[in-house]
Amino acid sequence: MQGPQANWLQDGKRLHLNHGPIDLIVEVFGEADECRRAYEQAVARFQTILMELVEELPELRLPAFFLAPRSFAGPTARRMEAAVMPLAECFITPMAAVAGSVADETLAALLAGRKLDRAYVNNGGDCAIHIGRG
Template structure:
């Protein structure tokens, strides 16, 4: 495997190492931005190696009593999943969001930036200074849902993440996509995983499933059945599956774990918590996160 790579995509910084693929953009004073980018590149050099060192424990189920990890990124992962550990979840459910959070923290250390984001394959960490706002692109929407939403500093949202059976990671559910807004990228990532798992129709004959281990021998999901295909479903069945996921999203929101969630399956959608997700597109802006 090649070592950490860094190069420019016009005004954005691209960092890549193994499975980690980051797009970073900072806004503000040019000197501050240059220094911030340098800090991000420096921090990125060791982040994957640190996670690999603790990978066996990161693949084991979390509990309500957080465990001690050495690396800051692993600590972020554990902190995000521990409050959700009444359901099966491992810290790997928050890895993409936690990496984004860690690099954003490096970007911001000692710097004064107006806005910044770190996009890790659609799971993003976001910084907004006082009075600032940012527009996020949400793909796969429709059905009167916005494909762009604007968040403001006062909203307290620092992360957006998406999970579903069509995504990069395995899912126990059948959601095409679940996008979550939360305080951090790690929190959004972990919550999106469990909400997407809950969008489900257990034992339905139209749904194909195989043990995760058959697709990836080292998967943290082991022998749990992950979704590989979703066949035709009736509108009533789609509604039942979405409402199951919505109940989990609403519970997370009531307990302060997320700010909002949008759930999508086979042409239907549900929204928990934010009218912004259901509003018509009104404010043009920069695409940041692609769900």
């Protein structure tokens, strides 16, 4: 498997991040320097997301149990567990929330310390969206 890839799409506005099964389209709006830094932060965070999930994959494939939420090491895995806990009385694993959680984690990374008007991360239709004030 190739490592994480980051490339601009043909329009020069959207960033394509790909690593194995993860395929993100990222776009940010705002002042040019803030946007540049946000993209850099997204790329930096993306470098380890898949490997972090692979390390916890055996546990992520087990059903969530509403009386005993687990403490995962990685932030994306913790997002996945939190997303499925409201449904844990039925059979569900954190893997049900993997695409959305990866999008959320990437969006959080690109927003950290940035002032952006808008931003989105699209992970195959599971999207994380930021809309600034106003």
